[in-house]
Amino acid sequence: MALIKQFQVTFDCAEPRRVARFWCEVLGYVLPPPPEGFATWDDVDRELPPEQRGAWSACVDPSGVGPRLFFQRVPEGKIVKNRVHLDVRVGTGLVGAERVAVLEAECARLVDLGAVRVRLLLADEDNESxxxxxxxxxxEFCLD
Structure with missing residues (x-):
């Protein structure tokens, strides 16, 4: 039997710390502690060459169960749709109007954090909303 491997999900972005803070709020994740010998991540940055400051950030599940998310600065902007995206499970087990209400409430919270609503996909014979x-x-990501 194959061994289960841990993994992280990596995002290319322009502002790693900003994106990491957003995803911490979305998922209830936290920033990992700075390396030993540093009180803050700003202290770490001060030790780096200017071009490497703020070049990456991460967020982790405080319970240790979920995957680590890693954010790395890249020079190019986002051009096309993601090939991989996260589904944030907020409506698990709910159906119909009750599910849509939960999705809409979470959407409103995330819009306040800077997210953008794209579209609601209503349930059909194969999929829930x-x-x-x-x-x-x-x-892109989905509230599911």
Whole structure:
């Protein structure tokens, strides 16, 4: 039997810290502690060459269960739709109007954090409703 491997999800972005803070709020994640010998991530940055300051950030599940999210600065902007996206599970087990109400409430919270609502996909014979959104840099994700 194959061994289960841990993984992280990596986002290319322009402002790693901003995107990391957004996803911490969305998922209830936290920023990892700075390396030993540093009180803050700003202290770490001060030790780096200017071009490397703020070049990456991460957020982690405080319970240790979910994958780490890693954010790395890249020079190019987002051009096309993501090939991979996160589904944020907020309506699990709910159906119909009750599910849509929960999706809409979470959507409103995330819009206040800087997300963009794209469209509501209503349930059909094969799928329950979900809400397509974009994070603070335009990366697509779904409220599911």
């Amino acid at each position: 979900c809400l397509v959104m974009q994070d603070v840099e335009g990366n």
